[in-house]
Amino acid sequence: MATLLLALTLLSLVAAGIIVAGNMVPITLLDSAVARGAVCLDGTPPAYAYSPGFGDGVDNWHVYLQGGGWCENSSSCLDRSTTLQGSSAKLKNGNEQLNGMLDDNSTFNPDFYNWHVFKIFYCDGSSFMSDVEDVDPKHNLTYRGARIYDAMMDELLRIGMGNAKNALLSGSSAGGLATILHCDKFQALFHNTTRVKCLSDSGFFIHGEHFVGADWREAFFFDVVSEHGLMNTLPTSCISKFSPTLCLFPENVVPDIQTPLLLIESAFDMYQISENLYSPGDRSPRWYNCTHNLMFCNWIEIKIMKGTHS
Template identity: 90%
Template sequence: MSLKNGSVPFGGMLDHNSTFNPDFYNWHVFKIFYCDGSSFMSDVENVDPKHNLTYRGARIYDAMMDELLRIGMGNAKNALLSGTSAGGLATILHCDKFQALFHNATRVKCISDSGFFIHGEHFMGADWREAFFFGVVSTHGLMNTLPTSCLSKFSPTLCLFPENVVPDIQTPLFLIESAFDLYQIQTNLFSPSDTSPRWYNCTRNLMFCNWTEIKIMKDFRYTFINTLKSTIADSSSRRGYFVHSCYLHGHMNYKRSSTCSSFVGNGLANKTIAQAVGDWYFDRSEFQEMDMLNDLPRYCTSTDDQPTLEKKCRDYIHR
């Protein structure tokens, strides 16, 4: 995220504008910049002599939580841990730990935005994805810092994959995902050495894709949905999810991708992503929806100019 005049811009579901963000506009919002490479899970005392690096992301997380509690977060009536991409994975890994910071009177929930990175054991690239996560676990010394409930059943490498962690999370968790997750399709199906120019061009512009490449993406969708369904099969209403079919990665901080998502072709059950999350967070209604109709990746855009789109969005939100 870029800095503007020395400050961090917040948009979408983090926006202070009540017109477009009626549920969360007046919340205190804190952003922890992702800077450790381990989703804030590493805690290695020794310094890497080769690169003069420390792997202590867990201490960054703990220091930030201590500071937020010092300035009053522990007195909040509502608290929400969220993150996008690697931050979404961090949210999953820290969700129960975050909940433990608060009294029972506080409504505490977590939202993982585009953080459900699949292992896809029987899908192409599984060995590459597992090898990559093994490297993360080894480099950052995560063998003993990952959730113990997962480590009792799987290797540390497999406990970086949300499909093996989410079933044991006790805190209410909402997943915002695309079944055609742009990042995972671009980056996680083939190792860098195996990525062809054709695949590179296709994943950066769907118009360049042939049917063989589209078939790979459709197979990814099938694997992603089945993995997620299996993960949440025994979940209660504490789990929420919004799984669409737009070729996208990241939602919460963008108006078009969250608060106005219906007007770029990305709504489910007659709700925008922001409305679905708000209803779930404030216990107005459950939300567990997947787009099972669209089995092709698609761009979710609008032909309207920004003012027209925002007017339609504003009228819809406040109808």
């Protein structure tokens, strides 16, 4: 666990520009996925970056689901389709830098440096869960995140992941939520002899019905579920007990997951504290300043933040 935390810390330092590290890997478009309708919001093929394993890691696989929030209505999804989080056409150059837990440098990534690494780019806005057959006629948008996930898993099996001794599914933020939602499905790809685990980094988005902002959080995920047609794609073990909206909140999904699942979450997650406690109309410059510098907080605001931690 200590070395895992080291890798995650180094990943944060890299993201902040304090450390420059990571191996460059070509970006590949999965053109074969288009025929099965597994496409990004704008209809372009999904993409991945793959770094083969080596040495004693050649039988181990690490699959990483990229994060990047969600789009909750046709307007936000249309906007998203013009960015690299909604279109593979927007991916820059043809290479991706893999760092942190994806790095092939044993100093920065002592546990997983020689594993196969397969990074799946996020271009659907639904945490890889949508599967709507019809194309939005007005905006020409396709909601096919679940098909992208399935197509990528088929590609992984094609190149050898089915023979893995160890397999890890991970993701961060919206990709961390996707990791939770797909965890048992990922485990089902392997023989009983394969050790399979899932790791969600900053993907435990709370409903917290008794905390400030619960109505806003639930309304937002209701819109995500409705826009992407997730009513029939979320885990059946959850939707048999809760509304589909509540099944985007990990607190209602995690208890039924059978595969070993590791959850990494900051005690005070910046996104959830600064963006997700209040509805947009309730947010104020004062709250923004408080969440970015505790010196600007009063005792009431500190109490609200501590409440989310408890």
